[in-house]
Amino acid sequence: MVNNARRLPDAIAPQRATLDAVHAVSPEPVPYIHGYGVVASFPRTGFFMSSWGVSRYRETGLPVFRDLVAKAQPPLLLADSPSLYAALVPDVTVVPERALLPADIAFLKDNYLQHWGMIFVAGKAIELPAPGEKVAFGIAVAGDYRLESGMPAQIDGKELASEGVVTLAAGTHAILADRITGPVTLRWAGALPAPDTAPADIWAFFSAGN
Numbered sequence: 001m002v003n004n005a006r007r008l009p010d011a012i013a014p015q016r017a018t019l020d021a022v023h024a025v026s027p028e029p030v031p032y033i034h035g036y037g038v039v040a041s042f043p044r045t046g047f048f049m050s051s052w053g054v055s056r057y058r059e060t061g062l063p064v065f066r067d068l069v070a071k072a073q074p075p076l077l078l079a080d081s082p083s084l085y086a087a088l089v090p091d092v093t094v095v096p097e098r099a100l101l102p103a104d105i106a107f108l109k110d111n112y113l114q115h116w117g118m119i120f121v122a123g124k125a126i127e128l129p130a131p132g133e134k135v136a137f138g139i140a141v142a143g144d145y146r147l148e149s150g151m152p153a154q155i156d157g158k159e160l161a162s163e164g165v166v167t168l169a170a171g172t173h174a175i176l177a178d179r180i181t182g183p184v185t186l187r188w189a190g191a192l193p194a195p196d197t198a199p200a201d202i203w204a205f206f207s208a209g210n
Contacts, residue, residue: 014200021116021195022078030190031074033065033108035081045072049081054098063103069111069140070170075188077112077120084108085118085202111140115191117199123187126175134176137186142170144189153177153184165189 015038022039029042035049045068047053057064079085086094087105100108113123122141129135139145144165147153152161154176160166168186177184 014205017197017200018078018080018118018205021119021197021199022076024195025115025119025121025191025193026076027192030076031072032076032078033068033074033084033112034078035084038080039078042076043072043074045069045074049083051098054083054100058097058099058101061101063101063107065104065107066140069107073141073143073170075122075141075143075190077108079118079120080205082206088112088114088120107140110138113185113187115187116194118202118205119194121188121191123185125183125185127183128175128177128180131181132176132178134174136172136174138172139168139170139186141188142168144168145186146189148185148187149177149180151177151180153180 019039022042031043031045032039033046034044035046037044037048047057047064077084077088079088082094083098083100086092086098087100087108093099099105111122111124112120113125115121122143123145124137124139126135126137144167146165147155147160147162149162152159152164154160155166155168156173158166175184
């Protein structure tokens with residue numbers, strides 16, 4: 001029996017791998033948005049996204065994440081519930097009664113970037129329509145951000161090299177680039193590189209241990 005048990009698949013391996021990745025990306029605890037609160041050592045922001053929890057949230061008809069983020073300033077989001085994952089990942093859907101409200105979906109998509117699997121970090125993907133054109137953008141989570149563009153840009157009038165880091169307060173800022181068209185990215189600089197391993201299958205994660 002013991003030998004047979006050792007050959008059984010690890011039912012919580014997807015969860016363990018994801019938790020290891022969270023701690024690799026952010027070795028120090030930071031506030032994070034959660035669905036099920038699986039990272040016990042990090043301060044949680046949001047509500048428990050069980051069917052009952054999402055039902056109560058939807059009954060109010062009131063979006064919550066803009067105010068929650070303004071207060072707690074979470075630079076990390078773990079989409080550890082189908083409701084959160086479907087809100088952030090294209091072409092993933094849940095039944096309507098488990099979906100977040102449209103305003104919350106739009107806010108989270110606008111302010112968090114996928115970093116590894118179900119791990120998202122504060123950031124912006126900014127579309128620059130033409131070289132030399134200044135574009136305004138909002139920052140929801142104050143902190144240090146790294147420019148991912150391949151070219152320098154000016155942010156709030158200050159030159160920033162590609163891969164350079166700028167400290168941004170919550171609020172509205174401006175970016176201008178002389179030789180960039182298309183999207184540039186500002187990503188929370190506190191996020192360490194994502195693990196080299198492939199992310200756990202999301203549906204295996206949700207069913208682990210059940």
